[in-house]
Amino acid sequence: MKRLGAAVLVTAVGCTPLDVERRTERGPLLRTYSQEKALNERIPFATTQVQWPRLTLAFTSADICRTEQHGEYAEDVVSTHYSRGAAAAVSTGGIFTVLGGALLAGRTLFSDTPNRSAIDAEGRYGVSSRDVATGWGVGLLIVGVPAVVAGIVQLARGGETRETRKTDELLTLREVPCQSKPVDGVVELAGGPGPQPPPRLTINGALVLTADEIRELSFIGLALDGTPVTLEEEDLDRLETFRTCATLLASPVDPQALAGEARTQPDRLRVKRELARGCAQLPGAPAQPLLDAIESALGSTEL
Known part of the structure; x- marks a missing residue:
């Protein structure tokens, strides 16, 4: 009878649930892999190329691809059982x-x-x-x-159990143009003050603007067949530099005027020097004579 009572007691205690605490310990990186998925959202893009005095805008239609960089780790799930x-x-x-x-x-x-x-x-x-x-x-x-x-x-029922498993973690997420192809259409130079310039047709997916033309145009955006065109930051900077240089290099270099400006407005001339240095980075741009004249004018006042 006593043995039966003890067996019943042990069974009852054995069925009593224990408290459990779990913690996760990150293990080593097992591998990395990439996944790319097209979002089926084709939009127009434009890239810029300069060969002074021409700026070429090349238009493409591209899908947006979501590129995910994943890391696969090993991790241990440690369960501590206790009463x-x-x-x-x-x-x-x-x-x-x-x-x-x-x-x-x-x-x-x-x-x-x-x-x-x-x-x-x-x-x-x-x-x-x-x-x-x-x-x-x-x-x-x-x-x-x-x-x-x-x-x-x-x-006796308490203690730790350890379970090893693989876990996936998203490391980076980027959305970039992909599957691009040249596209023709009607380009609108839109968004500037005053009358809007007339639309222009592309030829072989490109539109060429000269320095004289762009100096007379006022626009802040492009549209292809009514859809806004996306420019990468580098291409947008090149476009703005070309627009600035089209005005800056339009006048002949006047050393006397630059010398007078160096005496009266040296800070303004220093800004013009930085702009001229930017123009000198454009292939074929005749910025060196202006840059040399500015350097000479500023050098004479700083002596």
Whole structure:
């Protein structure tokens, strides 16, 4: 019977759920790979090429591709199983068991004489000290032993488990033009103040503007067949530089005027020098005579 009770106790304790804490530990990088997906959003783009005094705008129609860079890592999921009251149950149950066992083992040390100072209604004397010690010992064992067994089972079920798995992480995401092809159409130079210039047709996917033409045009954007055209930052900078140089290099170089400007407005002339340096980066642009004259004018005032 006692064995049956112990088996029932262990089974009941074994079915008691444990508390679980999980943490993830990142492991080494296993590999990297890329994924590219077309978004089916074809839009017009334009690139610029300069050969002074001409600026060529080349138009293409391109899809937008989403390029994803992924990293595959190994990671460990560590699960810690524990019971909050297991240690306390073993400690308290152990104390009760030791006390109960001590009382039962030493019950012969207590008197077996009934307690004659107390008598019940039927004339029976009170229990002896030995009976009291025996009762307390049995009671403490009844409480202490199950607590110890339950605590030991819970502690045995506790511990850590480790599960290794692969995880995927998105490292970078870019959307870039892809699958481009030349396209012809009607180009609108739009957005500037004043009257809008007339639309122009591309030839073999390109539109050529001269420095004289672009100096007279005022526009801030391009449209191809009514759809806004996208220019990369480098091409947009080249377009703006060409527009600036078309005006800056239109007048003949006047060293005397530059010398006077160096004396009266040196900061303005220094800005013009930086613009001239930018013009000198354009293939074929006749910016060197202007740049040399500005350097000479500024050098004479700085002596």
